[in-house]
Amino acid sequence: MPHRNAPLTETGRLRLARCVVEDGWPLRRAAERFQVSPTTAQQWADRYRQFGETGMCDRSSRPHTSPRRTPTRTERRIVKVRLLRRWGPARIAHFLGLAPSTVHRVLTRSGLARLTHLDRATGQVIRRYERERPGELVHVDIKKLGNIPDGGGHKALGRPAGRKNRSNAGYSYIHTAVDDHSRLAYSEILTDEKKETATAFWTRAHAYFTSCGITVERVLTDNGACYKSHAWRETLTQAGITHKRTRPYRPQTNGKVERLNRTLLDEWAYARPYRSEAERRAAFSDWLHTYNHHRGHTALAGKPPASRVPNLTGQYS
Incomplete structure (x- = not known):
């Protein structure tokens, strides 16, 4: 494809060449008519004589041989x-x-x-994939996160004071579902990872994706106890959803939600020194909205996940 300032397109080159070859125009006259040099006019005329119309296309500038290339x-x-x-x-x-x-x-x-x-364990090249449509595959995972004690942890108070203040703070469990195609995420901070909690979370996540116009077909999880339970299986079966599990000790298979967990820690959980767990939780919903609607995603050419979900707000339903 010619650059933006090129005087001739492929059609213009063909016209120039025909004027010289078929109509018998002198090179200087053709060059003046098409506002190029006589050398350029000669080049395209010769190409036309040798290759016809196919010779008007751009050629690669790569050299035929590279004698100094690494062996x-x-x-x-x-x-x-x-x-x-x-x-x-x-x-x-x-x-x-x-x-x-x-x-x-x-x-x-x-x-x-x-x-x-590369896979750190095996050294093999990681095969990356992306489903063709929203809902074809949804990744689900749970991230265990230590709570921030009242008054702040070590990030706010320093290591010595934070260590004294951290006792009995407990843990939070962040349940997350991510659509493979759009990277649209639904996430909640819950108190445990039991089968009843995980099943109830998925019911709400499924309702969210449905409200966005996404029909969930398959769900991918790890081999956690809650995902191997009868309650989880029955919930998905009743909704007509196929359940897939990763191979044991292969979190890379569920990599999209694992990568979101890392982003979540960097940009929300540890983004600033919170003074309490309540303060950190209060910032979660705004961060999740920013992630879905405004934050550019590298896998989506710098666009947010919402750009791949036309009916995200339900206005077209």
């Missing part, structure tokens, strides 16, 4: 060290006697520029 054997060694040891470009370069910039270029070409693209 294939060296590239394979770089990739092998990356997969086996999970080292960065600088460390690999020192180990193999190469420049770090060379190693980085090879890793980029191989799709291994980020260590987050």
Whole structure:
């Protein structure tokens, strides 16, 4: 595709070439008519003589040969060290006697520029996927979080005073459901992770997704006791929803909700030094609204999850 300031489009090139080749125009006259140099007019006329209309398309500027490119054997060694040891470009370069910039270029070409693209346990490239439509798959998980004692924890008071003030603060359990396609999230802070609590949470989450025009087809969870209970299974079966569980010790399979848990901790739970658990909980609903409606998501080209849910507010139902 020609750049924005190009004097000729593909159609313009074809007209120029036909004027020269078929109508017999002199090069200077054709160049003046189409406001290009005689050299450019000669180029497109020659292309037309040799290839016809197909020759008017842009060609890749990549060279036919790259004699100074890193040898294939060296590239394979770089990739092998990356997969086996999970080292960065600088460390690999020192180990193999190469420049770090060379190693980085090879890793980029191989799709291994980020260590987050590799499974830390196995070194295998992580296969990323995304469902085609909202509701096709919903990820569900629970995050256990220590409560903030009244007066503040160590972030507000410092380590010594915070350690004295933290006794018997208890825990909160954040139940979260995330739509795979849109990343739309529904989350609640509850008191435990029992089967009755998890089942009641899903009933409310399902109602929320339905109100947004999303028909839930499948739900993916880990192998927690509450998700293996008869109550959970019956709740999903009655709604016509298929239940899927991850393999044991493979949280990566439920990675979208696991990643949301990390975002939730960074941008809400530990974003500032709260003075009490009530203060932190009061900020949760505003943060969740911002996440769904305003916060740009890297997997959605910088747009919020709401951009993929046309009927989020129910105005079209």
